[in-house]
Amino acid sequence: MSADVLMQGLRTGLTPFLGLPLSVDPRPATGVVLGVPCDAGVINRPGARLGPWALRTASMGLGAHPMPERLREGRPLLGPAAAHGWLDGGNIPTLPFSLQEALETVQATVGAWAMTGCRTLLLGGDHSLTLGALRALFRQHGPLGLLHIDAHPDAAHGAAWGTEVHHGTWLRQALEEGLVDPDRVVQAGLRAPRHDDEELAFLQAAGVRMWTPADLRDPLLALQLKEDLASVGRGPAYLSLDLDALDPILVPAVAEPVPGGLSLAETLRLIHAARLWPEPWVGADLMELAPTLDGAEGSARVAVHLALHLLA
Ligand SMILES: [Mn+2]
DSSP states (O other): OOHHHHHHHHHHSOOOGGGOOBOSSOOOOSEEEEEOOOOTTOSSSOOGGGHHHHHHHHHTTOOSSOOOSOOGGGOOOOOOOTTTTEEEEEEOOOOSSOHHHHHHHHHHHHHHHHHTTOEEEEEOSOGGGHHHHHHHHHHHHSSEEEEEEOSSOOOOOGGGGTOSOSTTTHHHHHHHTTOEEEEEEEEEOOOOOOSOSHHHHHHHHHTOEEEOHHHHHOGGGHHHHHHHHHHHTSSSEEEEEEGGGBOTTTOOOBSSOOSSOBOHHHHHHHHHHGGGSSSOOSEEEEEOBOTTSTTHHHHHHHHHHHHHHHHO
């Protein structure tokens, strides 16, 4: 972000994500960042509806080019801007009262941007809203590969709560609706306590590859991990990141923090795996930041850092 953009933010009180040009009307661009101000799918500890504001504020004044991971012999490899050609499309106008309505609005808005050829990055919002984006991008691209980084498998049966969709069920819906290609779905970071075996059995039967933090760290599984991550990108792909995948020491301000999570470096390694895909991901998201909860400031900083690397 240039000093001009920072000054503009100070003067107007508006803080587009990373200082990107603001456009609430869909138009052709490399990609668009869209806030999702809804947490109607959260079971406990709400607050993610305010995530987009916290993420934009945390991005104020940051450069849009991440530092390269390596400065070989002190000489950086200079490349194009990470967020070059991206827009901030503002927030998707979801209403706070109806998850069904919010899912339709997310689908319509993501669909309208995707029609112009834009890639989309959602700033959540709770994780149920990912389903709206998958429905829209499926219409555009057909069944998607999915790299799902999360402490939770998000494939629960909603019946326990009398609903089909909440922030722990969206992947089951996506698989049942055929939005994702189960041969190209990989989950990483899973570690939350389970109620029963049903959820993992469902995912296993579908053919989804599941990785716990310990599995990700096992050198004997490194080759398998590389193959699994590569498989996601053998066609149009989506990258969904629940911020609770990271350790709560780094990101405490999420609805369902689970101890024993991923480090920043481990999460970045997963995100960087997408760079080896033949085509860049068509959609991605950063979900579940709840700035009403303790530790929001630092959590938002970590999330923006991850966003920079997603766009790079
Ligand atoms: Mn999740």
